[in-house]
Amino acid sequence: MLSERQSMILNAIVDDYIRSAEPVGSRSISKRGDVAFSPATIRNEMADLEELGFLEQPHTSAGRIPSNKGYRYYVDHLAPLKPLKTEDLKLFKQLAAEKLNAVEEVIQHAGTVLASMTNYTSILLGPEMFNTSLRHFRLLPLSETTAVAIIVTSSGEVENKTVTIPEGVSVSEMERMANLLNARLEGVPMHKLKARIYSEIAQEIQRHADHYEGLMKLLDDAFAAGKDQKVFLSGTTNMLIQPEFRDIGKLKTVLDLLEETPTLTRLLSSEQKGIQVRIGSENIHQAFVNCSLITATYSLEGEAFGTIGILGPTRMEYAKVIGTLDLLSRAMSRALTGRHGA
Amino acid sequence: MLSERQSMILNAIVDDYIRSAEPVGSRSISKRGDVAFSPATIRNEMADLEELGFLEQPHTSAGRIPSNKGYRYYVDHLAPLKPLKTEDLKLFKQLAAEKLNAVEEVIQHAGTVLASMTNYTSILLGPEMFNTSLRHFRLLPLSETTAVAIIVTSSGEVENKTVTIPEGVSVSEMERMANLLNARLEGVPMHKLKARIYSEIAQEIQRHADHYEGLMKLLDDAFAAGKDQKVFLSGTTNMLIQPEFRDIGKLKTVLDLLEETPTLTRLLSSEQKGIQVRIGSENIHQAFVNCSLITATYSLEGEAFGTIGILGPTRMEYAKVIGTLDLLSRAMSRALTGRHGA
DNA sequence: TTTAGCACTCGTCAGAATAGAGTGCTAACG
DNA sequence: CGTTAGCACTCTATTCTGACGAGTGCTAAA
Numbered sequence: 001m002l003s004e005r006q007s008m009i010l011n012a013i014v015d016d017y018i019r020s021a022e023p024v025g026s027r028s029i030s031k032r033g034d035v036a037f038s039p040a041t042i043r044n045e046m047a048d049l050e051e052l053g054f055l056e057q058p059h060t061s062a063g064r065i066p067s068n069k070g071y072r073y074y075v076d077h078l079a080p081l082k083p084l085k086t087e088d089l090k091l092f093k094q095l096a097a098e099k100l101n102a103v104e105e106v107i108q109h110a111g112t113v114l115a116s117m118t119n120y121t122s123i124l125l126g127p128e129m130f131n132t133s134l135r136h137f138r139l140l141p142l143s144e145t146t147a148v149a150i151i152v153t154s155s156g157e158v159e160n161k162t163v164t165i166p167e168g169v170s171v172s173e174m175e176r177m178a179n180l181l182n183a184r185l186e187g188v189p190m191h192k193l194k195a196r197i198y199s200e201i202a203q204e205i206q207r208h209a210d211h212y213e214g215l216m217k218l219l220d221d222a223f224a225a226g227k228d229q230k231v232f233l234s235g236t237t238n239m240l241i242q243p244e245f246r247d248i249g250k251l252k253t254v255l256d257l258l259e260e261t262p263t264l265t266r267l268l269s270s271e272q273k274g275i276q277v278r279i280g281s282e283n284i285h286q287a288f289v290n291c292s293l294i295t296a297t298y299s300l301e302g303e304a305f306g307t308i309g310i311l312g313p314t315r316m317e318y319a320k321v322i323g324t325l326d327l328l329s330r331a332m333s334r335a336l337t338g339r340h341g342a
Numbered sequence: 343m344l345s346e347r348q349s350m351i352l353n354a355i356v357d358d359y360i361r362s363a364e365p366v367g368s369r370s371i372s373k374r375g376d377v378a379f380s381p382a383t384i385r386n387e388m389a390d391l392e393e394l395g396f397l398e399q400p401h402t403s404a405g406r407i408p409s410n411k412g413y414r415y416y417v418d419h420l421a422p423l424k425p426l427k428t429e430d431l432k433l434f435k436q437l438a439a440e441k442l443n444a445v446e447e448v449i450q451h452a453g454t455v456l457a458s459m460t461n462y463t464s465i466l467l468g469p470e471m472f473n474t475s476l477r478h479f480r481l482l483p484l485s486e487t488t489a490v491a492i493i494v495t496s497s498g499e500v501e502n503k504t505v506t507i508p509e510g511v512s513v514s515e516m517e518r519m520a521n522l523l524n525a526r527l528e529g530v531p532m533h534k535l536k537a538r539i540y541s542e543i544a545q546e547i548q549r550h551a552d553h554y555e556g557l558m559k560l561l562d563d564a565f566a567a568g569k570d571q572k573v574f575l576s577g578t579t580n581m582l583i584q585p586e587f588r589d590i591g592k593l594k595t596v597l598d599l600l601e602e603t604p605t606l607t608r609l610l611s612s613e614q615k616g617i618q619v620r621i622g623s624e625n626i627h628q629a630f631v632n633c634s635l636i637t638a639t640y641s642l643e644g645e646a647f648g649t650i651g652i653l654g655p656t657r658m659e660y661a662k663v664i665g666t667l668d669l670l671s672r673a674m675s676r677a678l679t680g681r682h683g684a
Numbered sequence: 685t686t687t688a689g690c691a692c693t694c695g696t697c698a699g700a701a702t703a704g705a706g707t708g709c710t711a712a713c714g
Numbered sequence: 715c716g717t718t719a720g721c722a723c724t725c726t727a728t729t730c731t732g733a734c735g736a737g738t739g740c741t742a743a744a
Contacts, residue, residue: 025706038718043707061706061725102504136482142498150492150500156484158492160500162444237597240590248582255579367737380687385738403694403737 002054007078008035009045010054014066014074018315021243023063068280071292071314075277079319084327088117092331103127103157103300103336108232110308110332115235118321120312121258125268126230127155127304133189137181139174139222141165147174149222153190155300163221166214173209174218180204193223229269229306231261244290244313257287268307273297275322280314292316296329300336308332344396349420350377351387352396356408356416360657363585365405410622413634413656417619421661426669430459434673445469445499445642448677450574452650456670457577460663462654463600467610468572469497469646475531481520481564483513491564495532497642505563508556515551516560522546535565571611571648573603586632586655595629610649615639617664622656634658638671642678650674
């Protein structure tokens with residue numbers, strides 16, 4: 001598609017622009033050393049690259065900047081996978097060594113590390129409950145009218161929800177129901193729980209308990225929760241140091257979106273495993289037109305999957321970020337698996 | 343301290359400045375109508391007020407802006423407690439009507455409402471565990487080596503922490519210990535738990551269990567958590583619309599601080615109940631010199647206390663914010679108390 | 685005591701001049 | 715024929731200027 005020389009020049013331009021955030025001219029490329037042609041030759045090629053849509057010119061007498069298409073080509077064909085610095089590797093080792101027990105702590109911590117290593121904003125999604133199963137269910141009465149439902153999943157996560165005890169339901173009734181659930185539904189995948197409750201438990205309750213309606217409502221409430229993936233943000237203020245967000249208006253649209261967790265979840269989750277790069281307008285959401293979002297997936301016990309992502313300006317250090325995400329997602333999968341002993 | 347007329351003028355200046363964010367001159371005050379003097383007279387008084395430290399002048403030929411001391415006087419003596427708009431009252435009623443069960447949901451929701459009503463940033467602290475007591479403790483084994491410790495408090499909050507099972511400790515041993523704790527420590531205030539564990543439970547364990555060291559470590563881990571109050575932020579991006587934070591540098595110092603939850607907790611918590619206003623440099627933290635922080639306390643079941651706060655520029659709508667916080671803190675206390683039935 | 689009047693200060697805005705970066709084109713070179 | 719040197723041209727950013735206006739402080743009169 002592109003000639004050898006055009007590739008080299010495109011690579012040089014993207015590289016320079018990522019560093020400087022300023023339009024790059026033919027002269028400065030010629031001086032870099034890795035493209036040994038005179039400015040005039042490079043100018044000709046640049047005109048061609050612009051015609052092909054890989055470059056843009058802010059105004060007539062400025063240098064060129066990469067277009068989204070240009071970044072895309074860079075990422076797909078050119079970006080050299082940089083080896084991480086040793087100091088960064090140290091951070092990873094620390095992450096692994098810290099032996100964090102709770103899943104959320106691992107994720108949270110990974111997010112912080114990610115943001116501080118890259119100087120961009122990290123967005124992590126907690127594991128999807130899709131592939132986890134029920135380990136334990138419990139109803140603790142708090143008062144005459146409320147109880148707390150506690151759900152422990154096979155991956156070790158604990159969800160709890162306070163529910164209202166329906167009129168007339170007794171503590172012993174609730175206890176019997178909880179025992180029934182544990183006996184019958186342990187090991188059942190979370191996403192099938194509701195169905196199983198209706199198909200198996202419902203009749204049982206109807207047969208042996210006095211308050212069918214109330215008890216079913218209670219279960220409905222208890223298992224309604226926990227569906228939404230948690231979102232962990234870190235380094236949102238790194239957005240402020242990017243020159244492209246000097247304009248408060250643009251900044252606000254992005255930061256506002258970061259506060260909308262449901263939308264974020266939607267934008268980040270994808271069926272695809274592995275690394276994914278969405279550049280500028282490739283992102284569906286309007287607020288991200290000036291941003292690139294790079295995501296990777298991690299797994300928990302090989303069962304549940306979550307997403308880790310980096311949000312930055314389209315002028316992003318793709319090579320470094322992709323490398324880091326790749327390593328970190330593996331490190332997380334390792335840290336989150338086999339924690340429960342053999 | 344200040345003459346009638348000086349008060350009126352100060353009031354007018356603060357009022358105007360809060361609205362416009364521009365230095366206010368003698369002429370515009372004279373035209374307002376509520377201070378019926380000529381610009382010249384007002385100028386004289388303004389010079390006096392500046393000498394007394396209530397006003398400042400950005401430069402010689404500009405109008406005056408209130409100093410921190412000026413705001414302080416305004417808040418203490420002048421700020422008229424505005425009645426809330428009916429549309430705002432509606433939001434409150436909605437809050438009360440929603441019948442949220444979980445404590446965190448109530449707090450989270452209150453924060454959102456607060457931010458959207460005031461257009462500032464809301465910072466809410468979860469209830470301090472200080473006055474709550476233990477209701478239930480439970481240890482659920484997850485695997486050979488890990489278990490999840492679940493702590494339910496008298497106020498209905500559920501803390502959970504994944505802990506490592508020490509070498510050699512058996513499931514039945516853990517179960518016995520949990521039962522012991524429930525029997526002995528139910529109703530004991532959270533802040534005394536550690537002490538009571540050491541003074542009472544420790545010997546008991548030593549007498550009847552095989553793995554004293556291990557079990558004690560387990561308890562240590564389990565009760566180490568839950569101490570830190572949760573922080574709920576909302577409307578952080580409202581900071582961006584304030585003209586005083588047009589300067590990205592200033593903005594960043596504030597937003598950075600908002601990400602540091604431990605520091606925030608420290609800054610917000612105070613022994614004092616009721617409304618508290620900290621203006622500009624009255625805040626201990628350097629990042630808040632251009633900000634005012636107004637806080638109020640709410641109570642949960644009359645036992646635990648939390649803080650709700652609004653952070654904005656020193657040029658803040660004090661009257662409105664104070665009124666709103668006052669009402670909302672009461673509304674929250676109401677919503678959070680008596681939820682557990684009679 | 686209050687106010688009108690006036691000279692003065694200072695920041696802001698618009699326009700002009702300048703410098704500089706970078707381009708596109710043409711012609712020469714190997 | 716690809717490459718390069720040279721040059722005119724374009725456009726932006728910066729600096730400077732002067733005019734303007736908002737607001738003050740002071741003085742003197744009401």
